[in-house]
Amino acid sequence: MEKILVIDYGGQYTHLISRRCRELGVYSEIISQDTVLSHEYLVNVKGVILSGGPRTVTKAELQGPIRENITLFAELQIPALGICFGHQLLAKFKGAQLEAGGNPEYGMTNLKIIRAEGILQGLSETENVWMSHSDQVINLPDDLVPLAESRDGHIAAFSSKDGFLHGVQFHPEVAHTPKGMHILELFLRKICRCKEHWTPESQIDSIVKYVKETVGDGLVLMGTSGGVDSTVAAYLIRKAIGDRIFCVFVDNGLLRLGEREDVETAFNEMGFKHFITVDAGELFLDRLKGIEDPEEKRKVIAETFIQVFEEKARELEAIHGKFEFLGQGTIYPDRVESAATGKATAVIKSHHNVRLPDWMQLKVVEPLKDLYKDEVRQVGETLGIPEYMLQRQPFPGPSLAIRIGGPVTREQLEILRKADAILQETIIEDPSYSSIWQAFCVLLPIRTVGVMGDERTYDQVIVIRSVESRDAMTASVSRLSWNVLLKAASRIANEVKGINRVVYDLTSKPPATIEWY
């Protein structure tokens, strides 16, 4: 399969670049800036995009992997497009002069096109673009041709005379650059000569093939949560190996109200022959006792999940034969945010299904490991999965444990479950309900003063968190109606014992994350 590599220099839009390529029908993958590429790895790579990043290009940036990689691209005649930091990096690599600081440009600015050719073909004399930089390229060596200037005369776009290197100081990947998709499309189709038309649905056959080849005539124990990812993954595995998939749903004691029953009913309706619920609440709560640190909670929960799966596999083996594989619904951002794709991306949260203990015996099968969430939904639609399953809001593997600040206890879970059930009941009335990505409650273990009847109370706080997002990599706050928010807050504070205050989280991601812990 043809692909574009996006090299991640730590820019906030790296995923967006990758997404845009896929939207334009070209498969793309993100790799860390520290990856040293080889000839073999680059066989199907039609082009490379160097992302933005927070640093200044120094001599050190031009050593090691970046130098080796750019040299290799040139040798193999693989076109490269540098964006922002990537633009400066490529220019400097070729001997251009950069200026640090000076005249920063942030937000929408006007670009003066000097030559409407190459990646800027078809553009007008001036175009609006989105900039976010303080360093700039101030002149170019002979073999680089300037294509556009920023308002203060700095080089805002260039191409090399041999047609392989291209740079843009602005961000074509963001929606605020109106001709951005046009520019990226020119790079992908004209410069890199990508021919194939990639769609997530077109991956179904190759995913099924991957599962068949991996599993052979073995059995798969499928970690099933009832969420979109593991449900779509289960369908794909069933498509590949039929009823040799055994869906195992772990009731970890950290679930939302009614969740277990909902999932059991849905899997029954979807006709999975083997669906098993494991009651493991006691075990999880025991393991979590006294743990406050969210990453520690994740680690403990992840290990306990694997332990439960391993034990179940051994138990089922007595009846059905050897279980060699564990199916998981891991998707692309899980791997990237957990830094499973390279060490340059800082670990933000170690998603439970990515970091696996080394004592684990089952081998992992992850049919969705290269897809983004909305791509998973598209695949799910093509497979005929019921809409109500595909539209379910994501729910994290560590469940309510990462929505409770401080130690997880039965009492705290009870409070959070009640509050969350009220929120879910209320929020469904909101006019913007269908655009919510995730809406949930968080329990803060801090006490504030309140008054109930004539009594002073000193109780905990519930946070309402509701966000809109496309793939959880970034998120903005839902604009819920005041009426709905006030109704939810009033009911929670009045009906949930132990809560006397409700607040609404107004922070987007970044700088916050969607979950609080």
Ligand code: XMP
């Ligand atoms: P954050 O909080 O990182 O969340 O902005 C992004 C998305 O990931 C979910 N999430 C998790 N999912 N294990 C999971 O399976 C985890 O440890 C985890 N942490 C966050 C979160 O609900 C959101 O959809």
